[in-house]
Amino acid sequence: MAKTLIIGLGNSVRHDDAVGIIAVRKLRERLNNSVFEIQEVSETGLHLLSLMEDYDRVIIIDSFATAGYAPGYIHRYDFQQLMSMSQPYASHQLNLPTMLRMAQLLHMNIPKTIVIYGLEIERNDAFGEGLSLKVNQALPHFLTVIEKEVSECA
């Protein structure tokens, strides 16, 4: 069976930034843990890359703060879309496409399938716990969409 890792990315004490962390905590209760591995992660760049090594499939769940989408909008990017973007993925160290290109260059064993799910958020500009109302309301549907994709491919 293919090894799948689900990563919740975010900062648990910065309001909506925590949505990826909260999402994987809920998925942990809903999914069969013998099929999926689930991790909460707050660092991107090399650390994120090293976590992904040796898995067949990785699903990253993150918060998105873009202009032009309403809070609660669901974003989805696959590996090909990700690699075709110049700098679509933020990190405090390096963006994910650059990391993945580096991994290819160094013949690292990176997953064949990488999917990023993002929920458009309202606020992450202050420290505090708890999601904003619109993000909280959007969370159940967001989880259903992710659960459907990961379960279908399992």
Added chain:
Amino acid sequence: MSRKITIDPVTRLEGHGKIDIFLDDQGEVERAYFQVPEFRGFEKFCEGRAAEEMPTLTQKICGVCPTAHHLASTKALDSLYQVEPPPAARKLRELMYNAFMFEDHLLHFYFLGGPDFVIGPEAPKEQRNILGVIGKVGVEIGKKVISIRKRVRDINATISGSSLYPVCGLPGGLSKGITAEQRKKIAEIAREALEFAKFTLQVFADIVLKNKSYVDLIVGDVYYHKTYYMGLVDEHNKVNFYDGKIRIVDPEGKEFRKFSAPEYLSFLEERVEPWTYTRFLYLKEIGWKGFIDGKESGIYRVAPLARLNVSDGMATPQAQAEYEKLFNVLGGKPAHNTLAYHWARLVEVVYAAERMIELANDEEVAGAHMRNRPQNPPQEGIGVIEAPRGTLIHHYQTDENGILQKVNLLVATQNNAAAICMSVEKAARSFIHQGVVSEGILNMVEMAFRAYDPCFACATHSLPGEMPLVVQIYDKENKLIRHLQRD
């Protein structure tokens, strides 16, 4: 017509930043501002919580230097409960901390600051990144960087209980120790780390120091400020990342003040400017004189070059040899050359590796006694550590139950913030003339602050986060007349 150029946010630094450059009618730089979209409220968020939560909570400030916050916080708890850790725990903390410094500094050279030199400051941006560096130094070296980083991070995972966010720090010591076998394994990794540190300095020597134009850039006037310097030193005035006294030297290198962390409020003061959230730190006794350098200005600098400037040397032999080489080339101590921060960082990489070996070879680090339990009621605690980006102070006040009443954090980049503003403005004034602002010129301006490896306490991970470099030009009425974007 005056115009405004905005570099927002700056690429390839840790956290987010923005540069605004205002040009006058002739296209010369009138003023440049370096701004940080800082996220406020962490200190307030902590108040009302139990103090012992802080070592794990403060790591959430920043996804970049969790170990620095963890240990500064743990040391603040030692102070709060007036309890000293046993020697074994103290050494193990220092060992873990040097592993963190090694990894963080190494990452900066190969991934963040190095591309400007290894690839070239004016090279196309598509090449000025880790991919370009690998292209230049080779795939095998790229693999070694990834491998040694991973192995050194394993040291931290072994000691701290987590490869990223340590969970081991307690007031009076550590929650667990290591076995004799683990100690030997750590020593083995540390020896590999030293070899790779020396190799990296050789790369720097071959690519940077043998290139006259790079050396001219480093020792030239554009990236040069005569300031005070501050950093931790041990009892022999040698560099120490984990503990010691805070030493300040003046722009001539003469000791200005030396004090213990709890006295910091007597020497350091914060300045607020209307155009930024950043609180600029300066020397209280000298006073704030504006964004100017020199002995009469209270602006000081921290982090690698500052640490070397304030010390009388390195505590380990190979780092000491590299320290002497650096100051010989730069014309003596103190060195005021901002770009030499990159070099100083690599000298510290050698020190971190040597210190790891020393500590891992000490059988006491695998001892059983890892904690002295606190017996005293909590009151006030102050902890200091040298973060990769400079001196970091945690200050807590609690009630008799250890519930936080007041929290004050002086984060590393705050110390350098005023100097970074000066450096950016000076580079902008030097390179931008008659309104000509090329991509290469903008990168040369960015290099002025990238040398400091600034970190802006930005721990959000939301997409898209770091945007491509945006340059916006405004006329006098603040009307946008030109918009450039690096995709």
